[in-house]
Amino acid sequence: MPEKTEKNMEKKMPYYNRELSWMDFNARVLEEAMKKENPLMERLRFLAITGSNLDEFFMVRVAGVKAQVNSGYKPKETLDLSPQELLRELEEKAHRFMERQYSCLHRSILPALEKSGIRFLPVEEMDQAQKDYISAYFEQVLFPVLTPLAVDGSRPFPLLANKSLNIAVCLESREDKEAEKKFAIVQVPAILPRFLELPAQEGRAFALLEDVIMAHLDVLFELHRIDAACPFRVTRDSDLEIDEEAEDFMSEVKKSIKKRKRGKPVRLELLQKCGKAIRGFLIDMLKIKKNEIYQLPGPLDLTFFSKFAGIKGCEDMCFKPITPAPPAGFWGYDDVFEAIRDKDRMVHHPYESFDCVVKFIEQAAEDQDVLAIKQTLYRVSGNSPIIAALIRAAENGKQVTVLVELKARFDEENNINWAQKLEKAGCHVIYGLHGLKTHCKIALVVRREEEGIRRYLHLGTGNYNDSTAKIYTDVGLFTCNPQYGSDASSLFNVITGYSRPPEYQHFAVAPHGLRGFFRQRIRQETENARQGLPCGITAKVNSLVDQEIIGLLYEASGAGVPVRLIVRGICCLIPGLEGVSENIQVISIVGQLLEHSRIFRFENGGDPLVYMGSADWMPRNLDRRVELVFPIEDPDLKERAFGILDTLLGDNTNARVMRPDTSYVHVSRRGKAAFSSQLSFHREAQEKIKALQKVEHDSPLIPIHSAEEAGS
Numbered sequence: 001m002p003e004k005t006e007k008n009m010e011k012k013m014p015y016y017n018r019e020l021s022w023m024d025f026n027a028r029v030l031e032e033a034m035k036k037e038n039p040l041m042e043r044l045r046f047l048a049i050t051g052s053n054l055d056e057f058f059m060v061r062v063a064g065v066k067a068q069v070n071s072g073y074k075p076k077e078t079l080d081l082s083p084q085e086l087l088r089e090l091e092e093k094a095h096r097f098m099e100r101q102y103s104c105l106h107r108s109i110l111p112a113l114e115k116s117g118i119r120f121l122p123v124e125e126m127d128q129a130q131k132d133y134i135s136a137y138f139e140q141v142l143f144p145v146l147t148p149l150a151v152d153g154s155r156p157f158p159l160l161a162n163k164s165l166n167i168a169v170c171l172e173s174r175e176d177k178e179a180e181k182k183f184a185i186v187q188v189p190a191i192l193p194r195f196l197e198l199p200a201q202e203g204r205a206f207a208l209l210e211d212v213i214m215a216h217l218d219v220l221f222e223l224h225r226i227d228a229a230c231p232f233r234v235t236r237d238s239d240l241e242i243d244e245e246a247e248d249f250m251s252e253v254k255k256s257i258k259k260r261k262r263g264k265p266v267r268l269e270l271l272q273k274c275g276k277a278i279r280g281f282l283i284d285m286l287k288i289k290k291n292e293i294y295q296l297p298g299p300l301d302l303t304f305f306s307k308f309a310g311i312k313g314c315e316d317m318c319f320k321p322i323t324p325a326p327p328a329g330f331w332g333y334d335d336v337f338e339a340i341r342d343k344d345r346m347v348h349h350p351y352e353s354f355d356c357v358v359k360f361i362e363q364a365a366e367d368q369d370v371l372a373i374k375q376t377l378y379r380v381s382g383n384s385p386i387i388a389a390l391i392r393a394a395e396n397g398k399q400v401t402v403l404v405e406l407k408a409r410f411d412e413e414n415n416i417n418w419a420q421k422l423e424k425a426g427c428h429v430i431y432g433l434h435g436l437k438t439h440c441k442i443a444l445v446v447r448r449e450e451e452g453i454r455r456y457l458h459l460g461t462g463n464y465n466d467s468t469a470k471i472y473t474d475v476g477l478f479t480c481n482p483q484y485g486s487d488a489s490s491l492f493n494v495i496t497g498y499s500r501p502p503e504y505q506h507f508a509v510a511p512h513g514l515r516g517f518f519r520q521r522i523r524q525e526t527e528n529a530r531q532g533l534p535c536g537i538t539a540k541v542n543s544l545v546d547q548e549i550i551g552l553l554y555e556a557s558g559a560g561v562p563v564r565l566i567v568r569g570i571c572c573l574i575p576g577l578e579g580v581s582e583n584i585q586v587i588s589i590v591g592q593l594l595e596h597s598r599i600f601r602f603e604n605g606g607d608p609l610v611y612m613g614s615a616d617w618m619p620r621n622l623d624r625r626v627e628l629v630f631p632i633e634d635p636d637l638k639e640r641a642f643g644i645l646d647t648l649l650g651d652n653t654n655a656r657v658m659r660p661d662t663s664y665v666h667v668s669r670r671g672k673a674a675f676s677s678q679l680s681f682h683r684e685a686q687e688k689i690k691a692l693q694k695v696e697h698d699s700p701l702i703p704i705h706s707a708e709e710a711g712s
Contacts, residue, residue, distance in 0.1 A: 015572050015573075015574070016572045016574055019086060022057060022569065023090070025569040025570060026054060028588060029046055029049055029053065029590055030097070033046035042318055045309040047109065048302055051301065052303045054098075055235060067239075101302060116203075117204060118206070120206050120207070121205050123212075123214075126207070134198070134207055142216075143219065145189045148221065151183045151281075152182060157286075163234075164234075165188040165233050166186065167229055168183065168231075169183065169184045169226065170227040170278050174224060182224065188210050188213060193209070195207070195304065230275065231298070234269075237264045265287070269300050270295050325352055325353065329346065329478075341454075344478065344637055345478040346476070346640055347475070348474075349473065350473065351684070351685035357443075357469075358386055360456075360458055361375070365398070367447065369447050371446045372401070372444075373401070373446075374400075375402050375464070376402075376405070377402060378439055380465050381467035382467070391427070399428075402429050403430045406432055430496055435624070437620075439615070439625045440613075440626050441614050442458070442491065443458040444488045454482075455486075457485060458477070461476070461614060462476075473597055475641075477630065477637070484507075510625055511626070514622050515623065518552075519548070522553065522556055533606065534605055535605070537553070539563075539566070540600075541567055541568075542570075543571070545570055545616075545619065553581075554581055557581045557582065557583040558583075562583050563585070564585050565587070567586055568589060568596075573586065575659075586657065589656075590654055598615060599644065601642065601645055608638075608642070610642060612629070612632060614629075651675060652669045653679075
């Protein structure tokens, strides 16, 4: 458990609230949507990401704060806001943020699209050919799918799925004008594309699905006159509560997933032009508070722009793709195991292809000398080649053990499906550990060789997901170091059995040893500074929340340790405060790819150490998850890891620096040329392969001088 540092106990430690910090991160993503130098479709994509991020934030974090308010919870720590204060700030900040989202869309992106010949047309601006087109589409495609739901005394308000887009309709009787108004709901079918391309004489024109439906509501309600209609969207509390004591854990997770779809509403999105009657009806039916209503210019649910940004014919409005190169470390090897036996290999995704990770498991599945494969899976793709290989391995008679984490938020259903398929194939499947999420990224292959049993390992910072590996930056290490292999076997024994957590030779593992490991390493740098020895801490994480780690970093700064932090998202540490954190620098990199790797460098008195792994500096990673941090010991790979950190710290294109007032500003170029770390890594990977190809192409042909040489 966290210890109180001396500085912590002397006075209140500067600590920025995590929820407010998260909203600042989403604001940095929104800045990318506003940047005119970014390609137009990529700006739309960034805007869609802010919408998706905000959905999850409301479903989990805002819902959690509301639950604290309702239960009367008071925070134990004095560092944080009360739930009531926080909720007020979050709602104010969310309203302002959504105003900025739509300002970006309507004032900047849509006019720029129009200049490029792309328009979203409301029905009233369509020509006759376009109106005929949407009428035919409604009649042939939409009408058979739609189900109008009346709401009255005998038909209650429907249970609307979380995040689904719906249309509320206010109806008047055609026969009795004095009759009370009636209401109905029409769900916009999520199974159909949200946008429809129309015939156009010039440029390209699109219509939104909800506009097409609203233009034809009279077909659905023939006995009534349409008084008003308005799209709306409900976001629900989706933080799962799972009874881990349940006998059938998988059934318990399935039940909880169903509850998520019907959780308590935490946000209602409406169009600004929504009439009073419909607004009042929805407030009454959903039991929603006024401060939970967000009235917007529209369209609702900006996430659909992510798909729109990929429409054919607009490739010149997108980033040049960062195409993965074959990993230089495996160049010239057909046999993955031979390459790893010769030397430890490091792969940097997506600059270098994830295919080598897939090949590692695929080759193990087919290799007759492989006896066993053990692997952890947290998030995998919908059509995972790694799972297909594990299934083949089991069918080939190998001992296959897979830990599938059923509690991976919003991936539970996908993981349940894969777990069942693995079990059917004969794999031994474990569904996580009681009270803990298994978040470490490790694959162990046990192989019988002439010298005896050898263990091959892949250790990573990211998930075994071939889809996200194309857009998330991560690092992986392949090794057959016997001591690493011994640690890996011990870790799997803890995960699969009742083994006591061992003293690992190289690994630092949560929940029992990782907090202590980081505590010791940071304190060592502090002590080195006091003794005048070389010192310094460089860390790249997704989030920095843990109060003890922050306190220790403040102490290190006070002792003179230079601390350089690359924190993509939430950062509760405040840098640059006099007497507290003047030796700490924090940057956040938000760009074409999502920064995901976790890397830690400690100067260690002049003999620098570097570690990588799955853990962020958050209480959940240090105390409530199975996490793995491992050292990079091969001298060449250590230098490469140091180079990765230096390149990231040199970014002046996608990097923003955090100021003492918690705001972020772009890193100053001060006359320097623009430098993007992501594009630099991409160029480096491509150049390495070109150089290897050139060497291979230019290799001299050596003539055979004797019969002995010919036969050798």
